[in-house]
Amino acid sequence: MKHLPPRSSRIRTEAARLFAEKGYAATSMRDLADAVGLLPGSLYSHISSKEELLLEIVEDAISRFTGALDPILASDSTATEKLRSAIRAHLQLVAESLDYTSVVFHQWKFLTSDNRERVVSKRHTYEHQFLEIVRTGVSNGEFRSDIDSRVAVLVVLGALNWAPEWYSPTVSRGDVDVAEVIGEMLVSSLLPR
Amino acid sequence: MKHLPPRSSRIRTEAARLFAEKGYAATSMRDLADAVGLLPGSLYSHISSKEELLLEIVEDAISRFTGALDPILASDSTATEKLRSAIRAHLQLVAESLDYTSVVFHQWKFLTSDNRERVVSKRHTYEHQFLEIVRTGVSNGEFRSDIDSRVAVLVVLGALNWAPEWYSPTVSRGDVDVAEVIGEMLVSSLLPR
DNA sequence: CCTACCGATCGGTAGG
DNA sequence: CCTACCGATCGGTAGG
Numbered sequence: 001m002k003h004l005p006p007r008s009s010r011i012r013t014e015a016a017r018l019f020a021e022k023g024y025a026a027t028s029m030r031d032l033a034d035a036v037g038l039l040p041g042s043l044y045s046h047i048s049s050k051e052e053l054l055l056e057i058v059e060d061a062i063s064r065f066t067g068a069l070d071p072i073l074a075s076d077s078t079a080t081e082k083l084r085s086a087i088r089a090h091l092q093l094v095a096e097s098l099d100y101t102s103v104v105f106h107q108w109k110f111l112t113s114d115n116r117e118r119v120v121s122k123r124h125t126y127e128h129q130f131l132e133i134v135r136t137g138v139s140n141g142e143f144r145s146d147i148d149s150r151v152a153v154l155v156v157l158g159a160l161n162w163a164p165e166w167y168s169p170t171v172s173r174g175d176v177d178v179a180e181v182i183g184e185m186l187v188s189s190l191l192p193r
Numbered sequence: 194m195k196h197l198p199p200r201s202s203r204i205r206t207e208a209a210r211l212f213a214e215k216g217y218a219a220t221s222m223r224d225l226a227d228a229v230g231l232l233p234g235s236l237y238s239h240i241s242s243k244e245e246l247l248l249e250i251v252e253d254a255i256s257r258f259t260g261a262l263d264p265i266l267a268s269d270s271t272a273t274e275k276l277r278s279a280i281r282a283h284l285q286l287v288a289e290s291l292d293y294t295s296v297v298f299h300q301w302k303f304l305t306s307d308n309r310e311r312v313v314s315k316r317h318t319y320e321h322q323f324l325e326i327v328r329t330g331v332s333n334g335e336f337r338s339d340i341d342s343r344v345a346v347l348v349v350l351g352a353l354n355w356a357p358e359w360y361s362p363t364v365s366r367g368d369v370d371v372a373e374v375i376g377e378m379l380v381s382s383l384l385p386r
Numbered sequence: 387c388c389t390a391c392c393g394a395t396c397g398g399t400a401g402g
Numbered sequence: 403c404c405t406a407c408c409g410a411t412c413g414g415t416a417g418g
Binding site: 148151158165181184 | 216218219299302303339340341344345347348349350351352353354355356358359371374375377378379381382383384386
Binding site: 236242 | 412413414
C-alpha cells in the first residue's frame with residue numbers, strides 16, 4: 001500500500017481538477033476542502049490564497065510545455081520534423097495532464113495584474129517557439145510562403161489548445177494514433193502544393 | 194440622434210460582453226445592472242434569471258452558426274468549396290459578434306441539466322454539418338482518405354473555435370484577409386498530396 | 387423600475 | 403489541522 005502524496009501537492013492536483021471541471025470562479029474553497037478531506041479554513045496552512053494556487057498550477061503547466069519544446073528547437077532536424085515533434089509533444093502533455101492543460105488554457109484569465117502579465121508573457125514565449133519553427137520552414141522553402149507565419153501559428157495552436165475539450169486517453173486507444181493524424185493534418189496545411 | 198435599443202436586448206448585449214470578458218460565474222448581476230444603468234433588482238422585470246440570460250445568448254449564437262451552414266450544405270458546390278465557405282461563414286460570425294461567439298464556446302458549461310443538454314446537442318448538430326462536408330469530400334476523392342473524418346472536424350473546429358481568443362476586426366484590416374489564409378490552411382490539410 | 391431586504395455562500399483569519 | 407467566526411457579496415424577491 002503506497003502512501004499518499006503530501007497534502008500540499010494533493011491540494012494542487014484536486015484544485016486543478018476542480019478548476020478544469022467547474023472553472024476557477026465557480027470553484028469554492030469549500031469544494032476544494034471537501035475534495036481533499038479538510039475543513040475550509042485548514043487549507044490555509046498549506047496554501048496562501050486561491051489565486052496563488054491557480055498561479056502555481058498555470059505556471060507549472062506552461063513550464064512543462066515550453067520545456068518540452070526546448071530540445072526540439074535545439075535539435076538539427078528539418079522544420080517539418082520539428083513541427084511534427086512539437087505537435088506530438090504538445091498532445092502528449094495534454095493527454096498526460098488534462099486538468100493542468102485545461103486550466104492553463106482556459107482559466108489563466110482569472111489571474112490579476114502582475115500574475116496575469118507574467119503568465120501572458122510565458123504563453124507568448126511558447127507561441128514564439130512555434131513561430132520560430134514555422135519561420136525557419138518558410139525561409140528555407142519547406143513551408144509555403146504565401147501563408148503568414150503568425151496566422152499559421154495561431155491556427156496550429158488553436159487546434160492544439162482546443163484538444164483538451166475532446167482529446168482523451170480513450171480517443172487514442174483506437175487503431176489510429178490520433179496525435180499522428182492531427183500532426184499530419186497540421187503539417188500538411190503548411191507544405192507547398 | 195438614434196433611440197437606444199429596447200432595454201431587454203440591451204441587457205442581453207451587455208451580458209454577452211461581460212460573460213465573454215469576465216466569465217459567467219465571475220459576472221455578478223450587480224455588474225450587469227451597472228452596465229445597463231439599472232439597480233440590481235430591477236433587472237428581474239426584464240429577465241427571469243441569470244442562467245436564462247446565458248441560455249438565450251448561447252442558443253441565439255448557435256442558431257446563427259447552424260443557420261449560416263444550411264445554405265452552404267444545400268448548395269451543389271464541391272466539398273472543397275463547401276468547406277471553404279463554411280470556414281469563411283464561421284469566421285464572419287466570429288468577427289461580427291465576438292462576444293456572443295466567445296460565450297457560446299467558453300461559457301456553455303455553466304448551464305445546468307436540461308439547458309446544458311439542449312445546447313450540447315445543438316453544438317453536435319453544428320459539428321455534424323462539418324462532418325457531412327468532410328465525409329462527402331473523402332468519399333468522392335476530393336479529400337485524403339487516410340485521415341479520420343471525425344478527427345479532421347475536431348481539428349478544423351478547434352482552430353476556428355479558438356479564433357475568438359485572438360481574431361479581431363483589427364487583425365483582418367491588414368493587406369491579407371486572415372479568414373482566407375485560415376481557410377486555405379485548413380482546406381489544404383485535407384487535400385491529397 | 388426603485389426601495390428594502392432575504393438567506394446563502396464567498397475567501398480568508400485568529401487562536402488554539 | 404480544527405473551532406468559530408468575519409465582513410463582503412451573491413442571486414433573487416415582495417411590495418409598491
